[in-house]
Amino acid sequence: MLTQYSIKMPHAVYGGENAMDNVTEILKKNGVKKVAMFTDKGIEGCGLFALPEEAVKASGAEYYVLDELPPEPSYMAVQKLVDEFKASGADMIVACGGGSVMDAAKLASVLVTDAYGVKELLDNPGMAKKCVPIILIPTTAGTGAEVTPNAIVAVPERELKVGIVNENMIADYVILDARLIKNLPKKIAAATGVDALAHAIECYTSNKANPFSDTFALEALDLILENIVPACEDSTAMEAKNKMQIAAYYGGLAITASGTTAVHALSYPLGGKYHIAHGVSNAILLVPVMKFNQGDPAFCARLAAAYDRCCHDGSACRTVEEKAAWLVNRMDAIVRRLEIPTSLQSFGVPKEDLEGLVAAGMQVTRLLVNNMRPLTADDARSIYLEIM
Numbered sequence: 001m002l003t004q005y006s007i008k009m010p011h012a013v014y015g016g017e018n019a020m021d022n023v024t025e026i027l028k029k030n031g032v033k034k035v036a037m038f039t040d041k042g043i044e045g046c047g048l049f050a051l052p053e054e055a056v057k058a059s060g061a062e063y064y065v066l067d068e069l070p071p072e073p074s075y076m077a078v079q080k081l082v083d084e085f086k087a088s089g090a091d092m093i094v095a096c097g098g099g100s101v102m103d104a105a106k107l108a109s110v111l112v113t114d115a116y117g118v119k120e121l122l123d124n125p126g127m128a129k130k131c132v133p134i135i136l137i138p139t140t141a142g143t144g145a146e147v148t149p150n151a152i153v154a155v156p157e158r159e160l161k162v163g164i165v166n167e168n169m170i171a172d173y174v175i176l177d178a179r180l181i182k183n184l185p186k187k188i189a190a191a192t193g194v195d196a197l198a199h200a201i202e203c204y205t206s207n208k209a210n211p212f213s214d215t216f217a218l219e220a221l222d223l224i225l226e227n228i229v230p231a232c233e234d235s236t237a238m239e240a241k242n243k244m245q246i247a248a249y250y251g252g253l254a255i256t257a258s259g260t261t262a263v264h265a266l267s268y269p270l271g272g273k274y275h276i277a278h279g280v281s282n283a284i285l286l287v288p289v290m291k292f293n294q295g296d297p298a299f300c301a302r303l304a305a306a307y308d309r310c311c312h313d314g315s316a317c318r319t320v321e322e323k324a325a326w327l328v329n330r331m332d333a334i335v336r337r338l339e340i341p342t343s344l345q346s347f348g349v350p351k352e353d354l355e356g357l358v359a360a361g362m363q364v365t366r367l368l369v370n371n372m373r374p375l376t377a378d379d380a381r382s383i384y385l386e387i388m
Contacts, residue, residue, distance in 0.1 A: 066088075094137070141181050142248050
């Protein structure tokens with residue numbers, strides 16, 4: 001656990017009933033003349049864009065919609081959207097969407113310059129400076145992108161997804177309005193919810209864990225274990241959905257204070273090469289990596305502490321090993337209950353690609369160094385084989 005630590009948060013976060021109304025007041029208060037609204041075709045198609053659009057209209061500001069972002073976008077696709085944003089001349093960004101939309105918007109907020117672009121930030125993220133203020137509105141309860149300083153993009157030539165990290169990308173304002181996830185399809189709700197679950201347990205067991213990250217990671221874990229199933233399976237379970245949205249936000253805060261570990265590290269090649277959705281990649285790897293990490297007594301002790309906080313079903317586990325096993329089994333049961341794939345078989349990943357996956361996964365040293373049990377290339381090979 002770190003002995004020195006810090007946490008950086010958005011300037012303001014608005015949640016609860018009719019939270020979207022705050023968008024109008026934010027724009028008026030800041031004297032915004034023109035808004036660039038980032039979203040995607042899927043969000044527009046299912047009607048989720050209407051609420052933020054009406055809130056922006058009510059401010060009286062002119063607005064411009066940027067919605068040509070593909071799923072799991074490459075850095076080139078993001079750069080294309082950034083260039084369009086730069087030409088719009090907007091003085092505020094409002095982004096409504098999942099992780100990819102919010103990450104693209106965050107990058108746009110620091111790229112109103114001709115000195116560098118997304119590609120340059122892959123190698124030197126520290127050069128980015130905040131240029132335009134930003135409001136982030138998540139439409140899933142999972143990625144935590146609304147609060148992190150991270151932007152994840154695919155790098156096709158490396159067959160990998162890469163994280164660009166710079167605190168200047170932290171949002172100025174965040175809106176958590178559960179109406180935006182009320183009718184989220186179960187498949188998307190499940191995958192993004194398990195992403196939040198991974199954030200919570202990884203950050204709590206990270207080598208960079210600290211009192212700040214523990215506070216948010218444990219609360220997120222507790223909320224997710226209790227609410228993820230009804231939030232995904234029942235469109236009327238608004239209390240559960242609201243708690244999942246808060247949990248996802250807390251998971252993002254935990255990332256900001258600590259960091260994810262080998263689950264995310266090994267998932268990046270799955271998204272980068274095969275375009276498997278980020279949450280699904282994490283769900284496939286979550287339990288195999290947790291079981292690998294159980295080989296470290298210190299990791300098991302952390303899981304046992306999480307069990308003590310988050311077990312409310314009357315289980316009477318006594319030993320550290322029993323408590324750790326209960327928590328891993330609970331995560332496995334959630335993934336299976338929500339019908340998320342647990343192997344790569346349905347994605348057509350051939351065993352001939354194994355060594356490429358290992359090589360790519362081992363490049364993600366930014367996250368692998370956080371894993372409590374050191375993970376070698378042989379270990380990564382065994383984990384990938386388990387899910388093939």
